[in-house]
Amino acid sequence: MEMPLPDAAILSAKARIVARLRDVLPDDAVIDDLAELRAYECDALTAYRCPPLAAVLPRTTEEVSAVLRSCWEEGVPVVPRGSGTSLAGGALPTADSVILGVARMNAVLETDYDNRFIRVQSGRTNLSVSGAVEAEGFFYAPDPSSQLACAIAGNIAMNSGGAHCLKYGVTTNNLLGVTLVKMDGTVVTLGGPWAEPSGLDLLGVVCGSEGQLGVVTEAWLRILPKPEGARPVLVGFNSNEVAGACVADIIRAGLLPVAIEFMDRPCIRATEAFAKAGYPDCEALLIIEVEGSEAEISEQLTRIRQIAMAHDPVEFREAADEDQAKRIWLGRKSAFGAMGQINDYMCLDGTIPVSSLPHVLKRIGEMSAEFGLDVGNVFHAGDGNMHPLILFNANKPGDLEKCEAFGAEILKLCVEVGGCLTGEHGVGIEKRDLMAVQFAAADMEAQMRVKDVFDPKWLLNPAKVFPLATSAARRAG
Amino acid sequence: MRPETEAELVDVILGAAGPLLVRGGGTRTIGRALGEVLETGGLSGVELYEPGALTLVVRAGTPLAEVEAVLAGDRQRLAFEPPDLRGLLGREGASTIGGVVAANASGPRRVQVGACRDALLGVRFVDGAGNVVKNGGRVMKNVTGYDLVKLMAGSQGTLGVLSEVSFKVQALPEAEATLVVEGLDDVAGLAVLRKALGSPFDISGAAREGGRSLIRVEGMAGSVTYRVGQLRALLAADVTVVEGAESADLWRRVRDVEAFAGRKGDVWRLAVVPTAAADVVAAEAGEAVWDWGGGLVWLLVAEGRAEAVRDAVAGRGHATLIRGEGTPVFPPEAAEVAALAGGLRDRFDPRNILNRGMMG
Incomplete structure (x- = not known):
């Protein structure tokens, strides 16, 4: 993955730039020692690494503003970082950039159950937002797999989803407002604790802008009352087509499970070997979770069973108690770890129309043979968000490149059938050079105009989202 | 054209x-x-x-x-x-x-x-x-x-x-039902809506109109019956339940603000923090239709009250003039927000020809 050459003038001015950062921040908030900077050289896309010029860990919006203002005056790029769990390289530094980490900004600023919102500093982890309100019977709905570690700042930057967004939506649907600091240090409030923002939906465009429009320091989040209960069922099928048809029938019937997860045979076998969840050895497996009271759960599951039975499943397993429910989820939740036991893997994130599921799975199987790399599929079937996991050996020369080429072909296929490159992970550097597959020049130009308005010098999170050649003139200033 | x-x-x-x-x-x-x-x-x-x-x-x-x-x-x-x-x-x-x-x-x-x-x-x-x-x-x-x-x-x-x-x-859901709560003043009637929205019973509408608070649930028939029962118990108020077309009628009235059709006066649409809704309306002595649990207020007031209405919502929401003379129609924006919005308009519509001045 090509990254722009670092600015030699910035590299040679490191001492002065670090001194300026120390002027506006407490000493313990500025890191410039090369050994310590190694901690910030990559995110969860570990194939790409580059230590930054420096890293700062501010504690307040005012400190963030002061840092950004200083960098803006010096012309130094800034890479915002939540918890560094991006799978797309969204927080990959360049050698001439300052990492701005929000990890120390993790306070709950306000909880209001009557108006159903919480206001937090953006470095707070996703799971601990729910944790702050669960005693009162509330939760924060978006639940990315990395929710134990990932920060709200990163969730907003990537518009993160999760397994339960079929019912509750993704980050943008649960975000009421933000405090945003622009690259020039200006503090902007968008939205607030009321039902909707006024004027142009700037909040909507900030969410999912991959940290390129500003640094979110605080956020108002919608919290929801917890459902009375939830229960999963596991349904096994002898073909992907039939499993796909079953998903479409459930959705069409007007049932709204909170999650419909799909695993294919390679993934089922890998997770069985790893987690021993007791899954049937079949071609495709669905985990469907419904919510409500006992009576409501049973009403929905009765209907789901009727629909599933019409597709002649090899297995229909309902969780009779909490323990069985956990076992049904166990395999799904260990899927990534299980694949990681076998080999290194690359996780893709394309989304397709649900109706194209069988075709796309078949083509992925064919391509797997062509490239000579194994692939397992585990994904959110209800909304067509796929997660093909391509296995490769990072120590084998050429394997990563082959894996990336295979991944690119899968993503092109997703776009071809009417889908998109990324459903919840973001573009980052990983899918940057594929943007032209999905977007015409005018489409990307329109997006880049938004960046021109928020960050005219193009200093925030450089070399992400747009192909380097497409953004070259703007980045050159 | x-x-x-x-x-x-x-x-x-x-x-x-x-x-x-x-x-x-x-x-x-x-x-x-x-x-x-x-x-x-x-x-x-x-x-x-x-x-x-x-x-x-x-x-x-x-x-x-x-x-x-x-x-x-x-x-x-x-x-x-x-x-x-x-x-x-x-x-x-x-x-x-x-x-x-x-x-x-x-x-x-x-x-x-x-x-x-x-x-x-x-x-x-x-x-x-x-x-x-x-x-x-x-x-x-x-x-x-x-x-x-x-x-x-x-x-x-x-x-x-x-x-x-x-x-x-x-x-489309299999069934819908609306709990109609009467006999409460606005403050209590809005509190009932918030209480329902804070429950796990998946409310699909929470409005107040004509002195009645309305709470809607939709879904599978058994589930609707169950939730109506639970909400009755939770709210402990004087509740009647309407279903089907009669329920749909109530919500069409709220949705379309039928109460203010043909009435004299300006109509404002306020997006506010729900707990501030009753206070905002009391400050303006207007007539209100409340939706979204109080988060949306349709306010019928005398003409020419722009300044007073905007003062009443300051810091807890914003107000848009839906029907009436006088400007600006859309809420005023903070300078730094207006600069961003203006910058986007300049770039998406450089000749300023599309609905010029529409949003102020």
Whole structure:
């Protein structure tokens, strides 16, 4: 993955730039020692690494503003970082950039159950937002797999989803407002604790802008009352087509499970070997979770069973108690770890129309043979968000490149059938050079105009989202 | 001017000598803009409808009624329940789906499923410089590039003219029921709504109108019965329950603000922190229809009360003048927000020809 050459003038001015950062921040908030900077050289896309010029860990919006203002005056790029769990390289530094980490900004600023919102500093982890309100019977709905570690700042930057967004939506649907600091240090409030923002939906465009429009320091989040209960069922099928048809029938019937997860045979076998969840050895497996009271759960599951039975499943397993429910989820939740036991893997994130599921799975199987790399599929079937996991050996020369080429072909296929490159992970550097597959020049130009308005010098999170050649003139200033 | 294709729409915009007033059905326009009328009704028709994927792609000038009829044919609907404001605003004509998007028009079910912008999966539009731009798509989850879909929703035609929109749609529920709570004053009546919304019973409407608080649940028949019973117990108030068409009627009245149709006075639409709603209305001594558990207030007041209404919501929401003279119609913006919005308008519509001045 090509990254722009670092600015030699910035590299040679490191001492002065670090001194300026120390002027506006407490000493313990500025890191410039090369050994310590190694901690910030990559995110969860570990194939790409580059230590930054420096890293700062501010504690307040005012400190963030002061840092950004200083960098803006010096012309130094800034890479915002939540918890560094991006799978797309969204927080990959360049050698001439300052990492701005929000990890120390993790306070709950306000909880209001009557108006159903919480206001937090953006470095707070996703799971601990729910944790702050669960005693009162509330939760924060978006639940990315990395929710134990990932920060709200990163969730907003990537518009993160999760397994339960079929019912509750993704980050943008649960975000009421933000405090945003622009690259020039200006503090902007968008939205607030009321039902909707006024004027142009700037909040909507900030969410999912991959940290390129500003640094979110605080956020108002919608919290929801917890459902009375939830229960999963596991349904096994002898073909992907039939499993796909079953998903479409459930959705069409007007049932709204909170999650419909799909695993294919390679993934089922890998997770069985790893987690021993007791899954049937079949071609495709669905985990469907419904919510409500006992009576409501049973009403929905009765209907789901009727629909599933019409597709002649090899297995229909309902969780009779909490323990069985956990076992049904166990395999799904260990899927990534299980694949990681076998080999290194690359996780893709394309989304397709649900109706194209069988075709796309078949083509992925064919391509797997062509490239000579194994692939397992585990994904959110209800909304067509796929997660093909391509296995490769990072120590084998050429394997990563082959894996990336295979991944690119899968993503092109997703776009071809009417889908998109990324459903919840973001573009980052990983899918940057594929943007032209999905977007015409005018489409990307329109997006880049938004960046021109928020960050005219193009200093925030450089070399992400747009192909380097497409953004070259703007980045050159 | 009435282009029939996206290419003709490009030509109209490129050839415009002066400002254009973009018009779908003209049934919900509230800003003030002058210019040659550009009708979108020629860009009409369903492009793709996949009930099994809950997906609809439709040309922007398609009448809303046609969209709703197509969906109803497969027992589906637009979840966000767009209001019909013709009665309130005294308008004729047929609302278009593009107009709904441009206004981000959303009804009572917003408390449960979100606004129009939350159901909007993709857009195609022609910007003020004649560029055809697409963003989003037809799939449920999409974070590829910046989200201009949200930006276009509610932009009142000031950034571009929509040519195509795609939605996530929703299956019609098996049953609906409304709990009608009478005998409470506004403060207590609004507290009841918030209590219901804070319960796990999946409320799809929480409104107050004509001295009655209304709480709606929808879903499978057994589940609706169960939740009505639980809510009765929870609210411990004087409750009657209406179902089916009678319930739907109540919500149409709220959605379309029928109470204020034909009445004298200005109508304001306030988005506020729900617990502040009663106070804001008391400060203005107006008459109110409350939706979204108090988060949305339709306020009927004497004419020319702009300053007082905006003072009343300051710090706890914002106010838009829906019906009445006087400006600005849209809420004033903080300088740094106005600078961003102005910057976007300059870049998407460099000649400032699309609904010039519409949003202030």
